[in-house]
Structures are given as C-alpha cells and as structure tokens.
Amino acid sequence: MQPVLSINGIAKAYGPIKALKGVSFDVPEGAVFGILGPNGSGKTTMLSIILDILKADTGSFVWFGEPGSEHTRKRIGSLLETPNFYHYLSAVDNLNITHAISGRGDAADIDRVLEVVKLSERKKSKFSAYSLGMKQRLAIAAALLGDPQVLVFDEPTNGLDPVGIAEIRELIKELAKRGKTIIMASHLLDEVEKVCTHVAILKRGELIVAGAVDDVFSNEDIVEVSSNDPVQLLSVLNAFPGYSKIQPHEKKILLFFPIGTARLEEINRFCFEKGITLNLLLVRKERLETKFFELTNEK
Amino acid sequence: MRSLINIEWLKIKRYPAFWWMLGIVALTYPGINAITYYGYLKATTGKDMTTNIAKLLLGNPFAFPETWHSVAYFSSFFILLPSILVIMLVTNEYTFKTHRQNIIDGWSRAQFITSKLFDVLIVSVIATLVYLAVALFFGFYADSSTAFQWKQQLQYIPLFLLQTFAQLSIAFLLGYLIKKAFIALGIFLFYYLIIENIAVQYARFKLNDIGRFLPFEISDRLVPTPAFFSRWGKDAKASYDHAISIIPEHIVYTILLTTGIWLICYAVHKRRDL
Numbered sequence: 034m035q036p037v038l039s040i041n042g043i044a045k046a047y048g049p050i051k052a053l054k055g056v057s058f059d060v061p062e063g064a065v066f067g068i069l070g071p072n073g074s075g076k077t078t079m080l081s082i083i084l085d086i087l088k089a090d091t092g093s094f095v096w097f098g099e100p101g102s103e104h105t106r107k108r109i110g111s112l113l114e115t116p117n118f119y120h121y122l123s124a125v126d127n128l129n130i131t132h133a134i135s136g137r138g139d140a141a142d143i144d145r146v147l148e149v150v151k152l153s154e155r156k157k158s159k160f161s162a163y164s165l166g167m168k169q170r171l172a173i174a175a176a177l178l179g180d181p182q183v184l185v186f187d188e189p190t191n192g193l194d195p196v197g198i199a200e201i202r203e204l205i206k207e208l209a210k211r212g213k214t215i216i217m218a219s220h221l222l223d224e225v226e227k228v229c230t231h232v233a234i235l236k237r238g239e240l241i242v243a244g245a246v247d248d249v250f251s252n253e254d255i256v257e258v259s260s261n262d263p264v265q266l267l268s269v270l271n272a273f274p275g276y277s278k279i280q281p282h283e284k285k286i287l288l289f290f291p292i293g294t295a296r297l298e299e300i301n302r303f304c305f306e307k308g309i310t311l312n313l314l315l316v317r318k319e320r321l322e323t324k325f326f327e328l329t330n331e332k
Numbered sequence: 333m334r335s336l337i338n339i340e341w342l343k344i345k346r347y348p349a350f351w352w353m354l355g356i357v358a359l360t361y362p363g364i365n366a367i368t369y370y371g372y373l374k375a376t377t378g379k380d381m382t383t384n385i386a387k388l389l390l391g392n393p394f395a396f397p398e399t400w401h402s403v404a405y406f407s408s409f410f411i412l413l414p415s416i417l418v419i420m421l422v423t424n425e426y427t428f429k430t431h432r433q434n435i436i437d438g439w440s441r442a443q444f445i446t447s448k449l450f451d452v453l454i455v456s457v458i459a460t461l462v463y464l465a466v467a468l469f470f471g472f473y474a475d476s477s478t479a480f481q482w483k484q485q486l487q488y489i490p491l492f493l494l495q496t497f498a499q500l501s502i503a504f505l506l507g508y509l510i511k512k513a514f515i516a517l518g519i520f521l522f523y524y525l526i527i528e529n530i531a532v533q534y535a536r537f538k539l540n541d542i543g544r545f546l547p548f549e550i551s552d553r554l555v556p557t558p559a560f561f562s563r564w565g566k567d568a569k570a571s572y573d574h575a576i577s578i579i580p581e582h583i584v585y586t587i588l589l590t591t592g593i594w595l596i597c598y599a600v601h602k603r604r605d606l
Contacts, residue, residue, distance in 0.1 A: 084435070084436045085435055085436075085441070086606045088603065088604075088605060103435075103438050103439060103443070104438075106436060107438035111436045111437075113432065115429060117428060117429040117430050117433035119343060119347075119424075119428055121346060122343075126342065130339060131433075131437050133338065134339060134434055134438050135437045135438040136438065175437075
C-alpha cells in the first residue's frame with residue numbers, strides 16, 4: 034500500500050544549528066503516527082516543512098504519492114504549534130475562512146466540528162475572548178473540518194485541562210478507528226503510548242528509530258522476580274536457560290528474554306524445584322518513557 | 333481570483349480598524365477640500381486687481397473640470413490614513429500567525445501575496461470612490477453652471493487611483509518586510525513625512541530635481557499642484573506646464589516601481605520561511 038506521507042532525506046539548518054539532519058521515514062495509511070523527541074529535537078520543524086511553512090535545505094516529501102503542494106495540503110487537517118486565527122473574528126467566521134481556503138466542510142459541518150470540540154455555545158464569541166484551552170479546541174475543530182482523511186497534530190493537548198486531554202485522546206482513538214491517518218508530534222510520552230500505532234523518534238535533528246510501536250518499544254520481555262533471599266535467587270537463575278540478560282535491580286532480579294519467549298510458569302517451576310519460593314513474578318511491560326530515555330540517552 | 337477577494341472580504345469586513353479608517357477617510361477627504369475651498373473663496377472675494385485677474389484666468393479650482401484635479405491633489409495628502417490600514421492588514425497576519433495558517437489550509441505562497449495585493453487594491457478603490465464623491469460634490473456645489481464640463485480632466489480619476497495604489501504598495505512592502513506594525517508605521521511616517529520631503533526639496537534646488545525619482549515622489553508627480561495654486565510669478569506657467577508634461581513619464585515610472593514592489597514580495601514569499 035502506498036504510504037500517505039513519504040519523507041526522504043530532509044535536512045534543515047538555522048545558521049550553524051542543524052535542526053534536521055537528513056531524516057527519512059514513511060507514514061502508512063491508517064496509522065496514528067507519533068513523532069517523538071525532546072524539546073528542540075526537530076519535531077515542529079519537520080511538520081512545518083511537510084506543510085510548506087518552512088523550506089527544507091535538502092530532501093523531499095511526497096503526500097498521497099505526489100509532491101507536496103497547496104492541492105495536497107487542502108486534503109489534510111492540520112494544527113501546527115499554536116492555534117492561528119483572526120482575533121477579532123468569531124469561531125464561526127474563522128472556520129468560514131478555513132473552509133473558504135481549503136474547500137473542506139460547509140456551514141453544517143462547521144456546526145458539527147464545533148459540537149465535537151464542545152464550543153457550540155461560544156461559537157459566536159470572538160477568538161480573542163477564548164481561553165487557551167478553547168483556542169486549542171477551535172484549532173482542532175478547524176483541522177476536523179470536512180472530515181479529512183489525514184490529520185496533522187502538533188502537541189494537540191497543549192493548554193487543555195485533564196478532562197480536555199482525555200477527550201482529545203478519545204477523539205484521536207475514534208478518528209483512528211474510522212481509518213484516518215493521524216500524524217502527531219508530542220513530547221508527552223504517555224499521550225503517545227496511549228494512542229499511537231507507529232512512532233518516529235528524533236534527537237537533535239536525527240532520526241533515532243521509526244516503525245510500529247510494538248517493534249520499536251517492545252523488543253524484549255522483562256521478567257521481574259524476587260524472593261526472600263535475592264543472592265541465592267540470582268545464583269539459581271543464572272542457570273535458567275533462554276534469557277538474554279540477567280540483572281539485579283534493587284531487591285529484585287530482572288530477566289530479559291527475546292520478545293514473546295518469557296514463560297512465567299517455567300521460571301516458577303524451576304525456582305521451586307531449586308527450593309526457592311518466589312514472592313514476585315511478573316512480566317514488566319517496558320514503559321515507553323524508559324525506552325525513550327534509553328533511545329535518546331536523556332536522563 | 334474571485335475566491336481570493338471573497339476570502340479577503342471575510343477577513344476585512346469585521347475588522348473594526350477597517351471601518352474606522354474608512355470613516356476617517358470619508359471625513360478627511362471632504363474636510364481638507366472644504367478648508368481649501370473656503371480659503372479660496374476668502375482669497376478671491378477681495379476687490380483688488382490681482383485676485384480678480386487670477387479668478388478670471390484660472391477659474392474656480394473646485395468647479396468642473398478643475399475639481400477632478402484639485403480634489404485629487406488635496407485628498408492625496410492623506411494617503412497615510414489608508415497606509416496605516418494597509419500596514420495593519422499585513423502585520424496582523426504575522427501577529428495572528430494566520431500567514432502560516434492560510435498556507436497550511438491550502439493556499440500557495442503566491443496566492444497569499446495575491447490576496448494581499450487585492451487588499452491594497454480594495455483600499456485604493458475605496459479611497460478613489462470617496463475622492464470621486466467629494467470631487468463630484470464640489471464640482472456641483474462650487475459652480476453648477478460649469479457642470480457641462482464634467483467630462484474634461486477625467487484622467488485624474490485613474491491617476492488618483494494609480495497614485496494611491498502605488499503609495500499603498502510602498503506601505504505594504506514596509507509592513508510585509510518589517511512584520512511589526514509599530515516599527516513599520518514609524519518608518520513609514522518618518523520617511524513619508526520628513527525624509528522624502530526634505531530630500532525632494534533639496535534635490536529640486538541643488539540636484540536638478542532628481543528627487544522626483546524617490547519612491548513617493550514618483551507617483552506624487554501624477555497629480556501636480558493644481559493650476560490655481562501654483563506659485564505666482566513669471567515662472568509659474570512654465571513650471572505648471574512642465575509638471576503636466578512629465579505626467580506620462582511618471583505614469584511609466586510609477587507602474588515600474590509598483591510592479592517591482594510586488595515582484596519583490598512574490599519572490600521573497602516564495603523562498604522565505606514563514
């Protein structure tokens with residue numbers, strides 16, 4: 034299947050600072066694609082380039098199999114960095130401009146998207162009178178206008194309260210269920226962990242890794258084991274077959290196995306047969322945060 | 333094209349500064365002309381020989397057909413009012429970051445500049461319509477017996493439009509390049525009101541009038557001082573005739589400068605990061 038977006042060797046420098054160093058990856062159709070990275074890693078620069086706000090020094094990108102242009106942008110609902118609207122206009126008037134430029138949606142659809150982001154009651158208020166969270170909701174409404182097949186969200190939950198964050202997360206999940214392709218930059222790992230199917234990790238302008246979330250983050254099973262005598266437990270487990278690494282951690286022992294090969298009942302039986310009773314035995318799902326720090330070497 | 337104009341109208345029609353500026357233009361254009369008209373009446377109601385000869389030779393500057401010329405000349409003093417609006421219209425896009433959003437939503441970079449060109453054109457046409465109404469009013473009010481001459485000197489209508497568009501384009505360029513409203517306005521006013529006036533006057537006497545090639549002066553020469561208000565003295569007629577004779581070449585210079593300004597905007601916008 035042809036990727037929705039294909040990025041090939043994009044580089045961008047601001048004077049001596051290299052914001053992106055030849056980044057390439059594909060976004061498959063129907064993916065919720067998270068672009069991760071610490072502040073200053075080049076996430077927003079990347080999104081700005083694929084939306085023609087910034088010009089790449091080298092490299093190219095292809096949307097829907099054709100070079101990026103105003104025609105391809107009209108098919109994409111986007112929220113980049115901050116909500117950008119005319120302060121003296123109401124939500125409806127601002128969305129009328131979005132509709133007029135992009136050709137996405139109509140008057141009824143404007144009402145629909147305002148309902149989705151819960152701004153219907155304030156739809157005639159001026160943008161300048163909105164709170165930060167309401168501005169962000171309006172930006173999401175503008176992206177949803179016309180129900181585009183592809184959405185680009187840069188830090189979509191910025192400025193939202195916990196309820197708003199949960200609502201947007203649900204909205205993204207629901208959009209994904211309907212087959213939309215969503216490209217989302219975020220530094221909130223929890224957010225990405227909960228909704229993304231694919232990720233690309235950037236660090237100081239370089240692509241560290243890209244692919245399906247399961248492939249990138251869960252390349253091994255980690256089993257946590259403990260007993261009343263950790264020293265004895267360690268010496269016993271050293272003889273257990275099949276693990277790739279063993280590591281004492283606080284009062285526990287961590288056993289690393291290739292993904293899908295950890296068998297808890299075998300570990301339990303092995304220890305029991307050696308006279309050790311376990312008081313902890315579980316497969317730890319490696320948290321995205323841990324892996325992210327590992328990949329980016331950030332502490 | 334029509335869609336771009338419609339979108340710009342959506343942006344402008346609820347922009348309070350637009351209506352304020354329109355209101356101020358609608359007051360100042362008739363205002364300056366009324367002041368000058370009553371000044372003229374006062375100066376020509378005397379019984380001395382000079383004023384009567386002047387009146388006889390040059391006629392009423394606000395009667396047809398001179399009204400087209402005189403009102404264009406005096407109204408053009410207030411180009412800075414619509415200029416403020418033009419600078420606000422472009423710098424607002426930076427302030428609200430909508431210059432980015434318009435592109436994200438599906439405009440090409442060239443379409444963005446074209447939409448701004450339409451803004452400047454819309455403001456120029458509105459200023460010209462106000463000028464037209466004021467000139468017509470004074471034409472009938474000052475001397476209805478000359479109304480039959482209304483078809484003469486109609487060239488000042490397109491000349492006023494061209495002058496307004498050219499000077500507003502300079503204001504646009506400043507706003508576009510500088511991005512900050514107050515800095516752009518400051519530079520615009522300082523240059524327009526002080527620097528260029530001093531430079532033009534200096535060049536007039538010392539540098540063979542080379543100042544006529546300065547940005548605003550190029551189009552200022554499209555509407556020279558009306559006959560009646562030209563300097564009195566032996567050189568007056570020659571000076572007036574010369575000013576009229578160079579209008580055609582200044583039309584060419586103005587078009588070249590204005591085209592250059594917009595080409596710069598298109599070229600810069602095509603390349604620069606937004």
